[in-house]
Amino acid sequence: MTTSTSAYLAHFRVWRGDEDGGGLEDFKVEVNEGEVVLDIVHRLQATQAPDLAVRWNCKAGKCGSCSAEINGRPRLMCMTRMSVFGRDETITITPLRAFPVVRDLVTDVSFNYAKAREVPSFVPPQGLGPGDYRMQQEDVGRSQEFRKCIECFLCQDTCHVVRDHEENKGAFAGPRFLMRVAELDMHPLDAAAEAGIDRKRTAQDDHGLGYCNITKCCTEVCPEGIKITDNALIPLKERAVDRKYDPLVWLGNKILRRKP
Incomplete structure (x- = not known):
């Protein structure tokens, strides 16, 4: 040669x-x-x-x-x-x-597969069979970007919450799987709420959304050009905060907690 x-x-x-x-x-x-x-x-x-x-x-x-x-x-x-x-x-x-x-x-990237299993999967609406789903393209476009993820785990690797703090790994899903939660929460047909799953609450309480301080390092290394921070993590944070501090939700929680 x-x-x-x-x-x-x-x-x-x-x-x-x-x-x-x-x-x-x-x-x-x-x-x-x-x-x-x-x-x-x-x-x-x-x-x-x-x-x-x-x-x-x-x-x-x-x-x-x-x-x-x-x-x-x-x-x-x-x-x-x-x-x-x-x-x-x-x-x-x-x-x-x-x-x-x-x-x-x-x-050994098995940490990521363990975190994937912790995210409740898509919940189809009751009464809709395969092929019956109907969505507007505008709704599809909101989360379609996230489906480009190839699970290279570069975002997980560069996230300093995972990278530099071993003690956080148990409580933090990392950007890839918080993006998955955001994708499902944006899905117009996801019936998680009807099944008793509050994705905004689980993002905060179970997947460690609060640990993310939106440095955008995950977005910078994504080979697919997914805007993880701007299009997934920040909107998810906004919805989680709105849910947590909504005055009607707060009042409802107070009433439900009140002892006879």
Whole structure:
């Protein structure tokens, strides 16, 4: 195979290790025109580090598998072009910092699946069968953006509430799953209230909405360009506060709590 005349050697520092510890190792790897970081990782596996553990699947930015931190920023390796780095720049690849390391660049993201199970699913309206649902496009558009999520968990990784405070993880669902709550709460056909589920209350009490201080770091790293903070978290906060401090709701709660 003929090497392109535009090829060059790049300096990579890749974290190697497991749950017991590890460190950064230096490599010089060939880079060709048009390649992405995942291409270089595959070449590194093929030529110098055959035991390097890395998770990937589609290589098209749609499966969310190849999440890592590149020069400290959470990114998808398959969507990070080598052309964004200078040829003399050292490129550091490390595993997602918010989650336990399995080996090398692979982390245990089971925290996220546990949080997903805690969010009550869509509740269909009683008396409506499949195919009978009718919604206005305006209503669909409100939450359709959130359906683009590929669950790469970059937003979860960069959220400092999850990333820097291990003690918060039990009480905080993270931006990905608060966005899921917001999506369901915006759904015009979700009959959760009729089933006794108050999504605004559960967002606050069960999923830790109050921990979020809307720094927008989750939005900044989303590879799908979802405006997580502006379109999901802030509106959800507004609705939760309106619900909690509505004077009629407050009065009703006082009356219901009153003992005979």
